[in-house]
Amino acid sequence: xxxxxILADNRFLDGTPIAAGTASGYSVLNIRxxxxxxxxxxxxxxxxxxxxxxxxxxxxxxxxxxxGHNFGSAGALFDVEYSNDGVSxxxxxxPVYPSDDKALIRTFTxxxxxxxxxxxxxxxxxxEIAELMIGERITFPYPPDTPFVPSTLKxxxxxxxxxxxQLLGTVVRYKPYKIAPKWSSLSRTWxxxxxxxxxxxxxxxxxxxxxxxxxxxxxxxVRFVTIDPESSMExxxxxxxxxxxLSLEMVGVKx
Amino acid sequence: MSTPIYLVTLSMGYCSRTFGTSPCLATxxxxxxxxxxxxxxxxxxxxxxxxxxxxxxxxxxFDGVCPYVKSVKLLPTEITTTFTISGRVxxxxxxxxxxDVGIDPYVTARTAFPNIPGTFWKKFLxxxxxxxxxxxxxxxxxxGEAEGSFDLRWAGRMDNATYERGVLKIEAVDFLxxxxxxxxxxxxxxxxxxxxxSTATEYLVTSVSELDAAGTVMIDDEVMSxxxxxxxxxxxxxxxxxxxxxxxxxxxxxxxxxxxxPPANPFDILSEMLLTDAxxxxxxxxxxxxxxxxxxxxTDVNISAVITSPTNLSKLFFEIADLVNSKxxxxxxxxxxxxxxxxxxxxxxxxxxxxxxxxxxxxxxVDRNEKARLSRVFIYWEKTxxxxxxxxxxxxxxxxxxDAVAESAADYSDxxxxxxxxxxxxxxxxxxETVRYFARNCVMRRVWRNRDAPAIxxxxxxxxxxAIKTGDYTYVTTDExxxxxGNAIESAEFQVVRRERKDGKIALNLLRVGPHRSxxxxxxxxxxxxxxxxPEKLYGYICADDSSLPTDQxxxxxx
Numbered sequence: 001x002x003x004x005x006i007l008a009d010n011r012f013l014d015g016t017p018i019a020a021g022t023a024s025g026y027s028v029l030n031i032r033x034x035x036x037x038x039x040x041x042x043x044x045x046x047x048x049x050x051x052x053x054x055x056x057x058x059x060x061x062x063x064x065x066x067x068g069h070n071f072g073s074a075g076a077l078f079d080v081e082y083s084n085d086g087v088s089x090x091x092x093x094x095p096v097y098p099s100d101d102k103a104l105i106r107t108f109t110x111x112x113x114x115x116x117x118x119x120x121x122x123x124x125x126x127x128e129i130a131e132l133m134i135g136e137r138i139t140f141p142y143p144p145d146t147p148f149v150p151s152t153l154k155x156x157x158x159x160x161x162x163x164x165x166q167l168l169g170t171v172v173r174y175k176p177y178k179i180a181p182k183w184s185s186l187s188r189t190w191x192x193x194x195x196x197x198x199x200x201x202x203x204x205x206x207x208x209x210x211x212x213x214x215x216x217x218x219x220x221x222v223r224f225v226t227i228d229p230e231s232s233m234e235x236x237x238x239x240x241x242x243x244x245x246l247s248l249e250m251v252g253v254k255x
Numbered sequence: 256m257s258t259p260i261y262l263v264t265l266s267m268g269y270c271s272r273t274f275g276t277s278p279c280l281a282t283x284x285x286x287x288x289x290x291x292x293x294x295x296x297x298x299x300x301x302x303x304x305x306x307x308x309x310x311x312x313x314x315x316x317f318d319g320v321c322p323y324v325k326s327v328k329l330l331p332t333e334i335t336t337t338f339t340i341s342g343r344v345x346x347x348x349x350x351x352x353x354x355d356v357g358i359d360p361y362v363t364a365r366t367a368f369p370n371i372p373g374t375f376w377k378k379f380l381x382x383x384x385x386x387x388x389x390x391x392x393x394x395x396x397x398x399g400e401a402e403g404s405f406d407l408r409w410a411g412r413m414d415n416a417t418y419e420r421g422v423l424k425i426e427a428v429d430f431l432x433x434x435x436x437x438x439x440x441x442x443x444x445x446x447x448x449x450x451x452x453s454t455a456t457e458y459l460v461t462s463v464s465e466l467d468a469a470g471t472v473m474i475d476d477e478v479m480s481x482x483x484x485x486x487x488x489x490x491x492x493x494x495x496x497x498x499x500x501x502x503x504x505x506x507x508x509x510x511x512x513x514x515x516x517p518p519a520n521p522f523d524i525l526s527e528m529l530l531t532d533a534x535x536x537x538x539x540x541x542x543x544x545x546x547x548x549x550x551x552x553x554t555d556v557n558i559s560a561v562i563t564s565p566t567n568l569s570k571l572f573f574e575i576a577d578l579v580n581s582k583x584x585x586x587x588x589x590x591x592x593x594x595x596x597x598x599x600x601x602x603x604x605x606x607x608x609x610x611x612x613x614x615x616x617x618x619x620x621v622d623r624n625e626k627a628r629l630s631r632v633f634i635y636w637e638k639t640x641x642x643x644x645x646x647x648x649x650x651x652x653x654x655x656x657x658d659a660v661a662e663s664a665a666d667y668s669d670x671x672x673x674x675x676x677x678x679x680x681x682x683x684x685x686x687x688e689t690v691r692y693f694a695r696n697c698v699m700r701r702v703w704r705n706r707d708a709p710a711i712x713x714x715x716x717x718x719x720x721x722a723i724k725t726g727d728y729t730y731v732t733t734d735e736x737x738x739x740x741g742n743a744i745e746s747a748e749f750q751v752v753r754r755e756r757k758d759g760k761i762a763l764n765l766l767r768v769g770p771h772r773s774x775x776x777x778x779x780x781x782x783x784x785x786x787x788x789x790p791e792k793l794y795g796y797i798c799a800d801d802s803s804l805p806t807d808q809x810x811x812x813x814x
Contacts (some may be wrong), residue, residue, distance in 0.1 A: 016363060025319060029356040029363075037315040037322055038356065156312065158759030160717040163610040163619065163733075169717035171258050171759055173312045253314075 009135030014055035068130020076122035082113035144181030269304035331755035541592035618715035
């Protein structure tokens with residue numbers, strides 16, 4: 001099993017994103033508002049389209065992720081490029097051809113640059129994206145403890161039975177899932193320097209982030225999640241150099 | 256598989272101008288294009304803006320909406336005898352931090368951008384403090400449906416908003432809320448200015464601002480009309496109308512405007528009351544239903560009245576609805592609609608409800624509704640215009656219907672009577688026998704219908720039965736009622752008289768249609784009674800010499 005990682009960092013928050021085209025009512029600012037029900041939509045299909053951002057100063061990134069998109073159904077592809085002058089861009093992620101419209105994440109060589117460029121092209125219909133992140137991921141040092149359950153899927157539904165016992169109607173409202181990996185004996189240095197800032201400055205405010213637990217083996221198992229509001233961060237210590245246990249309880253809704 | 260979804264729209268004021276661009280000459284920190292935030296009010300141009308929200312517990316059905324609707328509490332639709340059925344609707348919205356994208360037209364120019372503070376609803380209320388009386392609409396639809404396919408379920412005006420622990424609650428008031436408060440004619444403060452003798456044909460009054468250009472008024476006990484107004488003088492006065500006498504009137508005698516309903520079809524008067532007297536927009540009146548029942552199954556006699564003192568419009572309206580044997584309600588389609596209370600109508604379509612397919616386990620309850628039983632009904636009619644409504648002496652005619660068998664010792668051994676005082680029925684220029692026939696039928700039908708108390712079956716059904724609406728007639732098969740032999744009733748006629756959507760269910764009250772059949776003569780191709788279908792039995796069948804049908808059901812009455 002590969003090491004899981006989280007993407008909560010976003011270069012599109014370091015400046016105002018600019019799109020090649022935007023349909024009326026679908027502001028490009030929606031790609032970074034962390035709401036999957038607000039979308040950006042391009043004004044037209046075509047090649048050499050983009051969303052770019054000027055971060056003001058050079059900023060690092062090694063991962064791109066998107067959710068609430070239509071790249072699969074629109075027959076679209078994307079790449080990631082960077083620049084330090086805003087004129088000449090270098091491709092850092094080769095073109096990706098999503099096969100469906102579900103959340104996806106891709107990594108690339110960590111690079112520091114002032115300008116970041118999400119390039120894409122579509123053939124059938126204008127591209128739309130609810131959330132788009134290009135940033136630095138947080139990679140856990142180890143895979144989670146076994147047995148690890150990738151997700152526990154529940155059903156929020158109502159159903160009724162008639163006087164004679166017939167099942168009359170079932171309404172499935174949504175399908176929430178829960179993911180609760182645990183790690184034993186994580187280094188205190190890593191937790192305090194890398195994970196705790198993420199928890200305290202981002203996750204504990206219930207802001208959503210991308211979670212991928214084994215992209216190499218299960219590339220489609222990418223989730224846009226928040227921390228379970230009922231959860232807490234506990235880090236018991238027995239041996240001073242490490243925490244005995246760290247759990248990360250996440251919740252989301254099946255796409 | 257579909258999921259029910261609420262769509263709630265709030266129609267707010269929104270300026271079409273651009274801040275600082277002529278004719279808006281505002282300067283400084285930009286507004287939010289709402290009137291409360293406007294800095295150059297003289298150029299404010301309200302183009303309006305609809306904010307759309309959908310249920311929070313289901314996937315967002317289409318673009319351009321926020322899934323903030325936590326709950327919607329709609330009042331039930333119900334067939335009653337007043338307009339108090341309308342009222343308040345409460346919608347709860349979830350709140351969350353919001354960056355103003357799509358809300359604030361100048362968001363990227365704000366100093367705080369991109370870290371815009373505040374939550375959606377707190378900012379919404381701050382920028383739209385004038386929300387009261389703005390329109391709130393509730394639509395119902397299903398996942399997978401386009402926005403245009405959602406049904407408008409309710410519309411009204413926002414009345415108040417409260418915010419508690421991340422939830423905004425907006426109360427809205429029905430357009431028809433004040434209908435029960437409308438008085439016809441209105442109460443005015445007008446007096447005669449100077450003495451006014453019995454032969455005068457013009458006179459001075461203290462004010463004319465609320466009088467019609469030509470109309471009818473009452474001074475003391477005299478009703479009179481006038482044809483024009485000049486200054487404070489009423490001209491062309493015709494004295495002693497509607498059976499009253501021309502008399503002298505003193506200075507400062509009260510002048511009361513009258514509402515004259517000239518002879519017309521009852522359904523036309525009902526429509527006029529809604530559209531003219533109550534000034535309800537035509538979109539909220541089911542004009543097609545009023546037009547249909549005006550002539551089916553027969554056209555009623557014309558009715559008329561002169562209302563000489565302020566009277567509740569709801570009372571007047573339901574006097575007529577009752578007179579023409581009709582039920583009126585504010586329907587799920589957001590319109591005031593009407594239906595004649597005909598027990599068995601061959602042209603009627605029916606839904607079906609059964610224990611097996613519809614009635615939810617543990618939800619059924621039966622109320623025998625004994626208070627609805629009647630054994631005799633009186634109708635007093637041919638009223639003098641100025642007579643008191645509750646005085647028998649104000650009326651010139653009386654018709655009575657009595658079910659002596661029901662009152663007999665062997666049967667109910669009880670007399671339950673109802674008196675109807677009708678200001679509307681009078682002979683006027685109509686054929687006397689026709690009017691008498693109308694009055695007599697009015698009371699007879701009521702006794703037929705309520706000779707035995709019509710039971711009410713309360714049930715809950717699944718959302719799959721969403722199409723069953725208030726006023727619908729339905730064939731019910733249930734063991735909540737059994738025949739003399741203990742068998743569950745099959746395809747018995749009921750009418751839906753109350754409907755309320757609750758979470759994943761719909762609560763219905765079904766009023767059982769009385770056993771007495773009105774006869775519509777059927778075609779000669781109908782099956783014999785023994786093999787007739789339920790729809791065929793809605794036509795009249797010849798009964799046995801004891802007035803019963805072969806299956807011991809009651810025979811038919813001529814409607």
